[in-house]
Amino acid sequence: MKVDLIIHNCAQVATMASGGKPKTGKDMNDAGIIKDAAIAVKDGKIVAIDKTSEIMANHEGGLLVDAEGGIVTPGFVDPHTHPVFVHTREAEFAMRLAGATYVEISKAGGGISSTIESTKNADEELLFNLAKKRIKKMIALGTTTLEAKSGYGLDTASELKQLRVIRALDEDLPIDIVPTFMGAHEYPVEYKNDHEAYIEILTQDMIPKVAKQGIARYCDIFTEAHVFSIDESRRVLQCAREHGMELKMHADEIEPIGGAELAAELKCTSADHLGAASEAGLLAMRDAGVTAVLLPATLFSLRSKSYAKGRFMIDSGLIVAIATDYNPGSCNCDSMPMVMTLACLQMGFTPVEALAAATINAAHSIGMAESKGSLEAGKDADLLIWDMPSLDFIPYHFGSSHICKVFAKGRLVHQA
Ligand code: NIG
């Protein structure tokens, strides 16, 4: 068979194949390894993965890439990011070092509100260029699929503008970007004491307009004691569902207010953060099939002493994914390998569980598993060639990159 690309001389290919389902429980530890392997690619898709001798005997043509005895994994799927904003907030990092908490900074007018001030009226081209630069760094760190949220506008026009920027990034960059509407990221300053009026805008104006333009797949909300309450969240999310969007939540990040329980009740696609979620809420999520997207780099950056109960979640059979939460405030981390390290050290994942959470399960959590998250015939050739002796090496050696080449849909998009 004539193909476009053959990657050969791979000591191992960690396929993360899982039969079309997310990986749960003990299956998370199965990387689906094929040794001495090669991968054949045509039209951006994997056509075969097998022993090098088999692939070479049955495929020809195109580009021949020597993996030089390295390990190949799927590209990372980062299922929770906020990359569209103007200024970074390193001054808040310094304030947290001096003892202030994220919520204190937010209540004093910093936090999300300060990003909104500079982002709301920024022109589309500036937002696009800034986000593009950030996402290119993510690609160099192995991310080949991304979920990106709006939420730094909080009025209809600027939320739509951020979603247009996300759409333009998806069209311009070689990776796939899944858009999420997050107009319920915070209450705008002028509505802090009139939640009802802002919920009215969300449900009567923003959600219908976003839905009509078909510009967001998911609707997300910051359900937390100092932001959207459980009842407020339920109303916003139900409205989004009525308008055809799928649901995500920032749930129980800091305080256990019942976000996990609400995610289960509404059968959201995912509930993210969950640093303080109750065990009952987590088990309800499992029973409702809601994926837990854990963001350990955020809690690390917020100097939290405790992390989400990732070990408990895996052992209880929840679908667990991990993400960076890349944003200018709580977590300016763009590295999925670093998040894998934190998942292992702070939540007790094994390296292979962390890889499953960062690839196949992450793909399921943003509805992309048909084409992303594992290396299987028919899926996109999104893959990483690593210079390392074993998969354990990814979280073990943190702080620098061991990725030699990044391919997205069969195209080389980064080379060390
Ligand atoms: O996931 N929690 C809400 N949103 C972000 C923080 C965004 C910001 O601080 O700008 C998060 O942590």
Ligand code: FE
């Ligand atoms: Fe977030």
